[in-house]
Amino acid sequence: xxxxxxxxxxxxxxxxxxxxxxxxxxxxxxxxxxxxxxxxxxxxxxxxxxxxxxxxxxxxxxxxxxxxxxxxxxxxxxxxxxxxxxxxxxxxxxxxxxxxxxxxxxxxxxxxxxxxxxxxxxxxxxxxxxxxxxxxxxxxxxxxxxxxxxxxxxxxxxxxxxxxxxxxxxxxxxxxxxxxxxxxxxxxxxxxxxxxxxxxxxxxxxxxxxxxxxxxxxxxxxxxxxxxxxxxxxxxxxxx
Numbered sequence: 364x365x366x367x368x369x370x371x372x373x374x375x376x377x378x379x380x381x382x383x384x385x386x387x388x389x390x391x392x393x394x395x396x397x398x399x400x401x402x403x404x405x406x407x408x409x410x411x412x413x414x415x416x417x418x419x420x421x422x423x424x425x426x427x428x429x430x431x432x433x434x435x436x437x438x439x440x441x442x443x444x445x446x447x448x449x450x451x452x453x454x455x456x457x458x459x460x461x462x463x464x465x466x467x468x469x470x471x472x473x474x475x476x477x478x479x480x481x482x483x484x485x486x487x488x489x490x491x492x493x494x495x496x497x498x499x500x501x502x503x504x505x506x507x508x509x510x511x512x513x514x515x516x517x518x519x520x521x522x523x524x525x526x527x528x529x530x531x532x533x534x535x536x537x538x539x540x541x542x543x544x545x546x547x548x549x550x551x552x553x554x555x556x557x558x559x560x561x562x563x564x565x566x567x568x569x570x571x572x573x574x575x576x577x578x579x580x581x582x583x584x585x586x587x588x589x590x591x592x593x594x595x596x597x598x599x600x601x602x603x
Contacts, residue, residue, distance in 0.1 A: 364457035366390045378404040378458060385455030403452050410452060496582050503567040520590060540590050545583040
């Protein structure tokens, strides 16, 4: 829970957004080289307490400790801190330096230059498809009904599958404008399966997890709905 050069503002942001009442961390103080700060979250605020390193000992409040180990042991045995403002805080949850936190960054799929005299509505129809997905799925063979792992890519109205992720040429490209349905399938002796229905063949695919299978089904169904919408708009334009 030692965070080295973490700033006061960053410590407050971490403890308020990710911590809880009693979360704490130790960092270098912004004021002097020989000072450290113990940042502790109270009910709705963060308090900061100085710890002074004299070179031979650590001073905290009225106490002096000969080693860092002794200081940590003190916190472990006497976790209640009373500040001069009368606030009582109990050290309950050390905030670790290495924390697995979800990424908050989106992958950039589309980046198109805005040409002079053009508007946003001019860009969108010609932009690359946002409904893309790729990953490994297990596919049932057409003649020999064995199952093989294949790398699938979904882009625009094509679902391609390759021998593996490194292959440059697809084994087959499925035109989704010819697909009539995508749904979960329970006819195979496998879990997390779904199928794509085409006029001449139904493709059976399995994902590693139910969540992954659900993701594939949702995006494929969205693709089919977009295709139908485009066809309806086209036929309406032709009829008018």
